Amino acid sequence: MNLYTSTKFIIGLLRPEATQIVLSKGIKYFPPPKNYDDIEIPERPRLRVYDKVPLYPSNLKPPKMQKRLRYMRGPELLHNTLQLKQYGVLATGGGRLRHEHFEMARLQVARRLDMKRMFAIWRVDPPWQPITKKGQGQRMGGGKGAIDHYVTPVKAGRIIFEVGGKCEYAEVYDMLRIVAERLPFKAEPVSQEIMEKKAKEEKWREENNKNKYTLKYIIQNNMGGSHRHISPFDHKWYGKYL
Template sequence: MLEVRTLLRSVLTVKKLPVMSSQIAGMKYFPPPKKYENIEYPERLKLKIMEKVPQLPSNIKPPKMQKRLRYMRGPETVHNQLIHKQYGIIATGGGRLRYEHFEIIRLGIIRKMVPNRMFAIWRVDAPWQPVTKKGQGQRMGGGKGAIDHYVTPIKAGRVIVEMGGHCEFAEVKRMLELIVNKLPFAAEVVSQEILDKKYAEEERLNKINLNTWNFEYIIKNNMGGCGKWLSPFDHRWFGKYR
């Protein structure tokens, strides 16, 4: 019993040493701000309102047109690069833009862009291709129906809208992603850096590819008699576009 008491006294009488704490404050290095050089602003900074119906002279009757799906098939060979080398929306599949889609794009950008610091330009034409439709309950025959609305056909790789100015990609990305989700075809938000990396990666893969049995080689040599059942568009674009 005496040993236990002495042990407790020794524990209670132990002096608590103070805990030494030290703070180390260092210098924080931030990257230098981005320099916006050689940026050319267009005359009009905001997107203009597109015409819902093309304006024709009074003595010309609005012409009707067939579907002409070739306007939406295949890759875009002209308007597939960013003019201002900054940001934009590029279609990854074919489709049609109606007047309502133009308004979704215009209002979605104008309401969120910073004035006098950002700009946006159209890279597509106003609706010009007529789409006919017959009234509900009409029988087949009787000629082609009346014009219901106008559309703008889009091919894969076409630049829809382009943005730029004194802004970074993070400021524009979320704004344009909300618009991409509302378009009637597949599209993506890109910057000039993303496009450069994409093209460089495609060239690299083509150089290091050791497999000669690609889709183009199979089609050109009619292996397995594939030329009988393949589409004419597969012979033209080798399975990349429909």
């Protein structure tokens, strides 16, 4: 009996509750590894390079646009699930993506992606909405300013990009977390299991809620004259999305 073994044995004698842990033996059964035979790695595993400015015909002047905040307000109803059923970055709030954010995500994924086993795809469009800005020191009036840059509006629940391949969630978590923390809106790394768990928990809370006076019930019944104080968007989403 060496010094390390004797020390563990003495600790087990002094702490009876630790005796079972120290002296227990047996055959360990581990689950079999996942089968990735159905996954095919594409020829271009990295994220595409998006243009900074959308391409217009030579005879067409780039159009200007109003703010249109409705493009990033409320829930995403279409691109809110993982197509690859593996991993990705989920936007939990609305905002706008500039070209710098696309490049940040692309470079971070390119540095940490194992191209022999993994690949990534975009789930958002390249910058297309024009944002105008006037020069420094100009007076009010004089019409709308010139186009300064282009953005991509994003709603809450939108998948920004996905990562797939022959890999585990723990391998890509740091990469997804770094990108999510540097986006201009709230975002988080997710997997298919996490999204299914979230949907199940939300459904369980709605079905087992014993307090009937929810915000939806209060707004629908105009309790306390709430219609005079709330936003028109609260009639649609009942305080979920600001």
